[in-house]
Amino acid sequence: MATYIARRLLQTVGLLFILSVLLFALVNLAPGGPLAGQGQSRHIDPAKIELLKRQFGLDKPLPMQYLIWLVGNDWMKVDKDGDGTLDSYGTRLGILRGDFGFSFRSRQPVLTEIGDRLPNTIYLTTVTLLVAALIAIPIGIISAIRQYSTFDITVTTFSFAGQAIPEFWLGLIMILIFYAWLKNPFTGEPLLPAGGMTSVGSAGFDLGDRIVHLILPVATGALGWVAWYSRFLRSSMLEVVHQDYIRTARAKGLNNWKVLYKHALRNALIPLITLLALDLPYIFGGAIFVEFLFAWPGMGRLYYQAALNRDYPILMAVLIIGAGFIILSNLLADIVYAWLDPRIRLE
């Protein structure tokens, strides 16, 4: 197992390197650039463009830009003031030494920007996935053991709807109902806040306030996951309950609950847990629509804005860290699968 993991990790490094070259080329060669006017200005003065190119390091050929992004430029002299002579050593360390550069938009270090947003996204997505799993698992089980019952048919219908409804539409409807229409009967205030993580100005940590702010975004984000996981568990459970060992367990006189819980569910959960592991990158990337609608300061919005502004350093950091997450989640899924199911051997 240890050799297997070591080999996979080694492969990951190679894969990430190839990916980084591809992503760097794609991000930089896509039409449009960070020197286009934005917001209030439709253009930037040529003198300012020259200055920005120098400050952003865009005055160098693309392969050189990649090299500097990877290993930094503190080992070479650069022309910092634009007078044509190489005057001093650069200050960039490169991502291999943990320097992802600075955002073109805010001029803040990329890791600071990501550090500001990542905890918020992890917070929202973890809760969303947990809530989704906690609702989906019982639904999936009951649907399977009461196959074709009224409950099963109702849930099946709603699952299709849940997967089909777009998040941005659902979110708007939620805000309309719970923020604009329904009022708290005691205070006359809207029943639920329209967005944000906490009430602005609230002092300290207030669990109630946090839960109130979580309800709408989590409900909007979780619906699709609930539908997806419950369908998955239902079919996985149905497959298991028709296995021979279930019949054996019943035959030896175990009560129904024990059969389902100890023999059927634990086997049916294995593929679901693998699926959960594969969905882990979502925890890093966030959900753009939910963050946008509910004013949640997370990674999805950061990435979206960086894409619009062609903020290359932010884009590259999010993409490469995201790619790392996906590769590692796949590895994790494989390991967890082997750990849960002794029949699987990783070689």
Place this chain on the structure above:
Amino acid sequence: MHRLKVTSLVFVVLLTATSLFGCQPAAPSATTEEKSITIIIPEDPPSFNPVITDTGYDSLVMELVMLGLSDIDPEGKVFPELAAEIPTVENGGVVADEDAGTMSVTWKMRQDVQWADGKPVTANDVIFTYESIVNPETGGWIAGIDYIDSVEKIDDYTFTINYNAIYPGYLTQFGGEQVVIWPAHYCDAAQGFSAWECARKPLSNGPFVLSEWVTGDHMTFVRNENYFEKGKPQIDTVTVRIIPDKSVRKTMLVNGDADLDMWTTEQMMHDLKDEPNVEVSLSPYNRWVMRIFFNLAEKGTTDPVATPHPILSDLRVRQAIRAAIDVDTITKEFFLDYAKPAWTEFFRPPYECDNIERPKYDPAAAAALLDEAGWKDTDGDGIRECHGCKTAEEGYVMEMEFITYAEYGEQLELTQQLIAEGLGKIGIKLNLTVVEGSVLWGASTDGGIEQSGNFDMDIWDDGYAGVDPTDFLWSYYSTDSTVPDVGYNYGRWSNEEFDALLGEVYTLDENVRKQKFCEMAKVMEAELPDLLLFTATNGDAHSVRLQGIQSTTNDLVTWNAADWTLK
């Protein structure tokens, strides 16, 4: 069994850990007597220094905390902020040598303005700001900066700026909606103007002080007790919340959870008209002119002499296109009357020219012009071909691409479609494209559509900021600006008479300037290098209880935040 327990335990720990991670530092709690308001904007300001990014959001928060030497009011009048008075030729503040083409401007500053830490704002801060901007390594760029030779300190509150040119834009060069004076004792010169930390943790000399900034979520400002205007500001706390979705912003205004929405869209202004708790402040003048750019060179090229555009290089075709656009329908139907027709660059004070008549919407005249120019539809497919035209080969089909940008939203796309429909009726076929702004305006090296000349006709909006159109005119219409990536003369229009007039407006004589600008208007009207259609109205929706809001195109709505009151 055991394993499942462990798994759930891990989940619980994870949940607790993440909820703690998400925890924000405690904010001071609000008391009920406090006068507090909430401003809602769609994205985080990058910093408090709009010179670096110019998103508008940076200017919005900058105006709450920082002062420049001067600013511009909604009517286009320049007023002093840190300056004691505006220097002019009449009051002796400006000494110009028109023959040598140099001038020097002496600014006297107010002596009663302090930074929030109690230190006075002096000429040293101005000189520090100037030197930080011109630093070739870490500096920034502001309009007209190359015209400055030096900034000399006379005493603590007086300094002189020496120009190597006559620069009429000097009035707001260190003011307006972009430039402010930075504290020399607080900002780190080594970090530099473009990236210093004091741009995100500013030391205030304006009406408010930043007390908290939770990135992507909200910013809190409190009253600056040291503000120089006595008794102001009257609001205690200003919260700026980031609410990306516009329908959510609208609902918050209606619900009374927000007091001010910046740059309210036309649709939203229309929807909010009958809301009892909401008012909309409209700017007295508009800035942004929706316009069509004609590529006078063949698509994909940038030289109209060597490779003239087969259709658009004929003036009669451009005139016909103008006559076939129904501007009134666009402003009424798509902009819900929050737009006014415009047909010249000189439509707002201080330089309004009334020597150009409003063009008529007349499709029949347009069709006649095209016939005259040698574009006729002989094969009956509804699209004209060249039959005797001077600019293309016989049989060339009158079909072009018509591009706009996506970020503006639905109204612009509808406008694009209506124009294409109108031109289709007179036999010009337009194929519609919508692209991202960064693709449309990117540098030619980044594949920018305009800079590389890769278009026939585009529609988008621009207009000069502030009160001096000179730089704007230079970069959009001068021959110098036809070079890709140097200017934005995307149509590559070149006219000697215009260039000569442009040279003559670099004077401080307002009467001469106005006369020259109006002569330029005539040259442009005769040649139609681009086609001005209408200006969208700048408006900001606010709660009825928040008084003193005056929308302006010369600045952000926070320009007079010190004067706001709460009913």
